[in-house]
Amino acid sequence: MTSIEQMNNLPVLSSLLLLPLLGAAVIWMLPRSKARLVALLTLIAALVPALMTVIGLDAANADFQFTEQYPWIPALDAHFRFGVDGISAPFLPLTVLLFIAVVLASWTSIQSIPRVYYTLLMLFASATLGVFMSIDALAFFLFWELTLVPLYFLISLWGIGPHRRYAATKYTLFMLAGGIPLLLAIAFLAFNHAEVMGATPPAGLSFDYRTLLETPLTPGLEIIVFLFLLIGFAVKTPLFPLHTWLPIVALEGPAPVAALLVGLKLGAYGLIRFTVPLAPTAAQELHWLLAGLGVIGVLYGALAAFSQTNLRRMLAYSSMSHVGLVVLGIASFSHQGLQGAVFQLLNFVVIAGGLFLLTGYLHHRLGSTDLIHLGGIAQRMPLLAAFFMFLGLASLGIPGTSGFPAEFLILFSALETHTGAGLAALFGMIIGAGYLLNNYRQSFYGPVTQDQVRVAQDLRTRELITMLAFTLLVLLFGFFPGLLLDLTDATVTSWLTRMQ
Numbered sequence: 001m002t003s004i005e006q007m008n009n010l011p012v013l014s015s016l017l018l019l020p021l022l023g024a025a026v027i028w029m030l031p032r033s034k035a036r037l038v039a040l041l042t043l044i045a046a047l048v049p050a051l052m053t054v055i056g057l058d059a060a061n062a063d064f065q066f067t068e069q070y071p072w073i074p075a076l077d078a079h080f081r082f083g084v085d086g087i088s089a090p091f092l093p094l095t096v097l098l099f100i101a102v103v104l105a106s107w108t109s110i111q112s113i114p115r116v117y118y119t120l121l122m123l124f125a126s127a128t129l130g131v132f133m134s135i136d137a138l139a140f141f142l143f144w145e146l147t148l149v150p151l152y153f154l155i156s157l158w159g160i161g162p163h164r165r166y167a168a169t170k171y172t173l174f175m176l177a178g179g180i181p182l183l184l185a186i187a188f189l190a191f192n193h194a195e196v197m198g199a200t201p202p203a204g205l206s207f208d209y210r211t212l213l214e215t216p217l218t219p220g221l222e223i224i225v226f227l228f229l230l231i232g233f234a235v236k237t238p239l240f241p242l243h244t245w246l247p248i249v250a251l252e253g254p255a256p257v258a259a260l261l262v263g264l265k266l267g268a269y270g271l272i273r274f275t276v277p278l279a280p281t282a283a284q285e286l287h288w289l290l291a292g293l294g295v296i297g298v299l300y301g302a303l304a305a306f307s308q309t310n311l312r313r314m315l316a317y318s319s320m321s322h323v324g325l326v327v328l329g330i331a332s333f334s335h336q337g338l339q340g341a342v343f344q345l346l347n348f349v350v351i352a353g354g355l356f357l358l359t360g361y362l363h364h365r366l367g368s369t370d371l372i373h374l375g376g377i378a379q380r381m382p383l384l385a386a387f388f389m390f391l392g393l394a395s396l397g398i399p400g401t402s403g404f405p406a407e408f409l410i411l412f413s414a415l416e417t418h419t420g421a422g423l424a425a426l427f428g429m430i431i432g433a434g435y436l437l438n439n440y441r442q443s444f445y446g447p448v449t450q451d452q453v454r455v456a457q458d459l460r461t462r463e464l465i466t467m468l469a470f471t472l473l474v475l476l477f478g479f480f481p482g483l484l485l486d487l488t489d490a491t492v493t494s495w496l497t498r499m500q
Contacts (some may be wrong), residue, residue, distance in 0.1 A: 001002040002375060006396075007325050010052075010066075012049045012052050012056075013053070013066050013082040013083070014067050014068050016046055016133070017129055017130055018043055018044070019046040020042060020122040020125040020294050021122065021126050021315075022042065023038055023039060023042025023043070024118075024122035024123055026038050027039065027115050027119050027122070028115060030120070032115050033114075035115045035117075035119075035263050036103060036106070036114060036116070036118055037053075038471075039103050039118040041101060042122065042286060042487065043096055043099050043100045043125065044175070046096045046151075047093060047097070047119065047393065049356075050092040050095075050096045050140060050463060051093050053084050053089045053092050054090060054092070054093060056315065056486070057084065057085075057086065059487050059489065059490060060488065060490050061125075062085065062491045062494035064135055064210070066084055067081070067082065067083040067135070067223070067432060068081070068082045068083070069081050071080075072136075072138075072139065073138075075202055076138070076202050076205050076478070077206045078136065078138040078139065078207050078208060079136055079139070079207075080136065080139050081134065081135045081136035081139060081208060081209070082134060082135065083133065083135040084132070084133055084135045085491045086488040086489065086490055086491030086492070087183075087272065087273070087342055087488055087491045087492070087495075088132050088133065088269075090346055090348065090487060090488075091269070091349075092129060092132055093131045093496070094160075094350065094415055095125070095128055095132065095349065096129075097350075097469070098260065098264065098349050098350075099121065099260070101119070101259070101353070101354075101357055101469075101470070102121065102256040102257070102259060102260060103121065103465045104253070104466055105119075105256040105259070105357050105461070105466070106118075106121075106254075106365075108461060109183055109256075109360075110158065112157075112158070113157075116153070116157075117154070117157075117158060118146060118240075120150035120153055120154050121150070121154070123146075124147060124150040124151060124154070124260070124328065126258075127144075127147045127150070128266070129268055130142075130146070130268070131143045131144055131147070134478055135208070135209040135210060135327070135328065136207050136208060136209060136479070137186045137189065137190070137207040137274070138186060138207040140209075140274075141182060141183055141186055143180070144179070144182070145175075145179055145210070146264070147266070147415065148172055151168075151171065151172075151257070151261075152168050152171070152172045153168075153256065155167055155168035155249060155252070155259045156168035156169075157251045157316050158251070158254045158257070159254055160252075160254055160255065161163065161253075161476070162252075163248070163252050164253060166252070166300075167245075167248045167249045167251075167252035167253055168253070171245045171317075173211045173332075174235055174244075175235065175236060177235065177492065178231065178232045178233075178234075178242070179232065181247055182229065182232030182233070184228050185224075185225045185229045185232065186207065186222065188221060189207075189212050189215070189217075189225060190206060190207055190276065192215060192217060192218075192221060193205065193211065193212065193215045196215055196216065202484045212278060215279060215301060217279065217323075219281070222281055223285075225278060225279045225284035226275060226278075226279035227286075227299070228288065229271075229274055229275040229291075230271070230275055230290075232270070233267040233268070233270035233274070233275060234267065234293070235468055236264060236267030236270070237267030237271070237323055237327070238265055238293075238320065239296075239297050239323075239327065240293070240296050240297050240300050240324075244434065246262075246316050246319075247316045247317065249261060250262070250312045250316035251310060251316075254360075255312065255356060255357070255360025255364075256357065256360055258312065258316075259352075259356035259357045259360065260353070261458050262348065262352045262353065262354070263350075263353025264349065264353075265323055265326070265345050265348050266325065266339075268323055268326050268330075268345055272338070272345075276333075276495075276499070277495060280498050283333075283499070284499060287331050287333065290327055290328075290330060290331035291327075291328055291332075291414075291421045292322070292421070293327055293424055294325065294326070294327035294328030294329075294330075294331055294421065295421040295428075296320050296324065296419075297321060297323060297325075297327060298322075298324035298325055298425045298428035298429075299424060299427070299428045300320070300321075300326075301317045301319075301321025301322070301323075301324060301428075302317075302429075302432050302435065303319060303429035304317040304320075305318045305431075305432070305433060306434060307433060307434040307437045308370065308435075308439070308458055309370060309371050310370050311362070311369040311371070311374075311439060311443060312369050313360045314435060314439050315352070315355055315359060316358055318395065319328075319348070320338070320345065321432060322348070322352070323348070324425075324428075325410055325425055325428075326341045326344050326345060326410070327409065327411060328418070328422070329341035329344070329409070329410035329413060329414065331417075332412075332413035332416070332417040332418065333496065333498060333499050334412055334416070334417060334496075335492055335493065336411040336412055336413040337414065338495060338496065339408065339488055339492050340405075340407070340408070340409025340410035340412075340413065341410060343405060343409065343484055344403075344406040344407065344410065344486070346400050346401055346402075346484065347395075350402075350473050351391050351395050351467060351470075351474060352395065352404070353470075354387070354470040355391050355392065355395065355469075357463075357466065358387060358467070361384060361459065362374075362377070365448070365452065366452045366453060366455045366456060367452065371439065371442045371443055373445040373450055373452075374442065374450070375443065375446045375447065375450070375453070375454055376444075376445065376446055376448030376449065376451050377443055378444040378445055380453055380455075380456045381457075381459070382458065383458045383459045383464065383467075384458060384483055385444045387467040388440065388444070389440060389472065390471060390474075391470070392436045392440060394474045394478075395432075396429065396432055397411055399478075400475035400478050401474050401475065401478040402473070402474045402478045403474075403476075405478070405481035405485075406447075406481075411481075412427075417496055
């Protein structure tokens with residue numbers, strides 16, 4: 001038996017899922033001053049199984065690997081089924097890396113009840129990893145909903161704005177509302193399987209993702225399932241007009257937590273993993289709807305970002321614009337488009353997440369990220385200014401960064417399949433360059449007018465290490481995109497085969 005086969009037989013995914021939960025328990029066994037250290041060490045340990053899934057993955061095999069199954073509700077055929085393929089595996093180590101960066105960003109800024117804060121972070125990490133590795137529809141929904149509880153308290157208790165509780169409530173209500181069509185779609189799929197099998201529920205019900213992929217749907221039911229899944233995932237992506245929770249959470253919530261929300265696009269991942277494969281014919285018939293939502297997101301997000309006077313709100317709308325490009329790539333139903341979409345979602349983790357962490361560093365030092373309170377930052381914090389510019393350029397898809405191959409693949413496929421939408425997306429990217437450079441000029445250049453800026457400290461060692469790690473990843477995948485494209489190739493080909 002080869003080392004890769006041996007690795008596949010290890011409970012890698014369940015270990016990865018349980019490590020943050022173990023860390024959350026250990027936090028309460030040690031003095032409160034050790035909470036942040038326990039969280040950091042736990043996540044560093046979680047990097048090992050997360051990297052094992054990528055290193056041990058057979059990229060030529062499109063099937064799910066590292067599969068595990070544990071009973072949950074056997075009478076309904078609902079189990080904790082875990083597995084990863086070329087699309088989901090890269091998200092695991094990058095997710096853990098972003099949580100490590102968030103812990104480091106919270107190192108000195110979290111003084112109030114740190115045990116609770118880091119425990120909630122660990123719970124959120126576990127639920128997020130569960131979303132990426134679940135291949136049981138009901139278990140996926142469970143982890144999806146479990147992300148709400150820690151986020152509500154993280155935003156409401158440690159938010160940095162006066163309306164943080166309102167932001168937390170609005171986010172939670174939006175997500176709960178989005179969960180209703182999601183659960184209904186999953187129920188329809190399970191009952192349809194029972195009907196196809198000629199069984200009376202609960203006999204014949206199935207929530208196994210692999211089984212549901214092979215279960216035919218009637219045309220009418222497929223349209224309903226597609227629309228319900230689309231609405232459920234669009235809320236969290238977010239897509240226009242279901243996006244209104246994002247700017248207020250970005251402004252009122254803690255910056256490290258906002259970095260998780262803009263960096264981990266679980267909604268867009270759900271579109272790729274569930275919406276299109278489970279209703280492929282409906283997706284093709286309604287390709288214009290996906291493309292339309294994508295291009296509206298690109299343009300609306302870019303125009304809204306251009307008018308913002310706060311860096312965090314600007315980045316929130318910017319992420320909305322870029323995720324619209326991802327949806328446009330999905331709507332192309334082409335090999336290049338889907339690979340570009342997955343690549344761009346992975347970019348979000350290090351680029352969008354990194355930019356939000358940098359604004360968090362700024363807020364921690366200056367108490368504000370309003371443009372009126374900034375200016376001349378590059379004189380006092382040249383390292384922070386340099387990393388912000390680099391990641392900002394990466395978000396625009398400058399050659400040499402990981403943003404370039406992702407956006408090139410998406411635009412190439414969009415111009416081929418939806419020419420008008422592709423041209424509109426190009427226009428949105430031009431606007432993106434405008435708002436980024438304009439906000440950067442106002443924030444980082446010009447005279448120093450604020451006392452807080454004059455005495456501000458540049459990046460600390462832990463912050464510098466975080467940004468260096470993110471920068472190296474952006475350069476690595478910018479110069480060697482094949483590292484990710486080869487990993488996703490077979491799975492993307494299998495995904496497209498279902499569309500045919």
